[in-house]
Amino acid sequence: MARYTGAQILIKTLEERGVENIFGYPGAAILSVYDALPSSSIKHILCTDEQGAAFAAEGYARSSFKAGVCLATSGPGATNLLTGLADAYMDSVPMVAITGNVNLEDLGHDSFQEVDIFDMAMPVTKYSIIITKADDIAPLIRKAFTIAESGRKGPVLVDIPKSVLDETGTYEKEPSQKFTHKDPSPEEISAAVSLIKSAEKPVIYVGGGVKFSGAEKEVKILAEKLNCPVVTSFMGIGSFDQSSPLYAGVLSNENLMLPSIFKECDLFITLGARFNSRFNAFNTLKKRKIAVLQIDADRAEIDKNILTTASVLGDIKEVLSKVNPEIEQREMLEWAYKEEELPEDTNRGIQIICALSEKLKDSVTVSTDVGLHQIWTALNYKFLSPNKFLTSGGLGAMGFSIGAAIGSHFATGGKQLIITGDGSFNMNFNELLTCVKYHIPVIIVVLNNNSLGLIRLLQYGRKSKGYMASSLYLNTDYVKLAESMGARGIVINETDDINEKLNEALNGSLPVVIDCRISINEGIH
């Protein structure tokens, strides 16, 4: 068998697993890998810090369904990955993070740039591995990919000490294997079918599991047979056609149709979704003792926060393709939410988002950060095809969007739209440098209200005095900031015509940063 250094084996195994892009940042402990990279087919994208690299790997995975790969050095490089790992874990995103570490014999001696990332990553990854000899690199990297991409997907951390990257070991190419999942149990399927049959007014709740299973078509068939309302989670946005008359919006406290739907429904069919504590609707579900049918790939999700009436463990696509033929075509019943008229929005932030949606439609992948802009985008941008909306759903990590957009661009080659707020943009605008360097066609819309809007809203609700720490008033000149990094910048003032100014902004070279000034109280009171 041929012998190579550990670093070479690592790169060969990544190539073998079909890795085309790695997002990373170099450092002393990982340099051997950087030495081996140039002679490979893998493109390395240098981000401005490791958190950006982790978010980019996530954006890549969220857009391609393949594991995103990021690379960092030991110590601070490794700890900077943690937010991205936690984010991927919460949203079940497949990812393989590779870190260098100090030499094997120096581990545990508090050496320079040494941290125990293997242990630190445990609670925020699906699995973590430390490799102690070069011969183990190929099998353990393969294992990392298998774990990340199978079942309920998630991030895996692989820590490799420098001495292991430098010693020699053996490598032999292996073909990649197809994953097989366990068949859903026929008893669970028939219990699910009879529960659906017994319900008069079911509602379908589409979570992120639907897109990872590729079950959009099956969900559509079920919804159209039952002729019932379909609500999506933030992670499920786009997995159900938003132009369908059955679509009843995103499950959030701001969706005004939900209280009425939950008052009427007698069965809640939840597909690959978690019950996020952020939303009131789930309390109604519990209080009214509405029957729940849960279909999920992860048994630990079933009965975790809400007790189900029936459940099916398995791949959603597979489960639904067995359930659907048993369901008869139904007439659309009358629902109160259909008759209620929703007030038109005077919120300038929402008007800007609607204008963007109108102009750019499905030509872009939309990434957001976390805050008011995220909720407004989720509720108002029209997503007509799956997988066009990237957001930090479970962890709620500000600073996610720009890294995610970079990764998504490398996965699809497509144009990126970022909708963010001034607070979130301030966290990671350093990655604009990466966008410029790699000519990434990205439109960054900063809904600039000079504050942390969502925090301000919470403070308003709590009657906090003085909006401590949420008022920013930085008066940052985002046009100059963009220009200093080599991007285009444009400002839309509160009194400007949105359409006119947006046309001007969208008509020109990318990247562009659009600083949209909105009132500090927009969407608050």
Place this chain on the structure above:
Amino acid sequence: MENSRQIIAILVNNQPGVLSRISGLFSRRGYNIDSLSVCATEDERYSRMTICLNGTLSTAKQITAQLEKQEDVVKVMTFDHGNVALRELLLIKLAVAPEKRGEIVDLCTLFKAKSIDTTMDSMMLELTGNTDKIDAFIATLGSYKILEMARTGGAALERGNKVMAESEEEK
């Protein structure tokens, strides 16, 4: 739902980090456990953990589900009480004047405990048994001066000829 004593046996891959991963899972998710014991097994690939906790049946179910999805967990079993043998080990050191030794020896006979070290003014006793028996023994010794004690978590095996690892390999 009512709290009751739950016994969970876990077969895990015998490799570094597994103990930390499993025990961390309990603290992270806020499951309070009474005891955790780990040992090597007849098969060097696996270690066996025995976990005892007081909780509802649904907590035990959640724990089992969380454990089963761990990469290093080979098999999880929850035992029902009639079908399991569970033993803990107690070492307890008492301050005992020579004239009181006889009483202690009598107690040892009643509990089937052993005296394993004796000095002029102290005795060390050893007892194995289920949790209740060990609790009762310690309570009985309460009228003497307990100098120190060490107690293990439970080790549990299912009664009968069934083997945990075997049913795993059939899969």
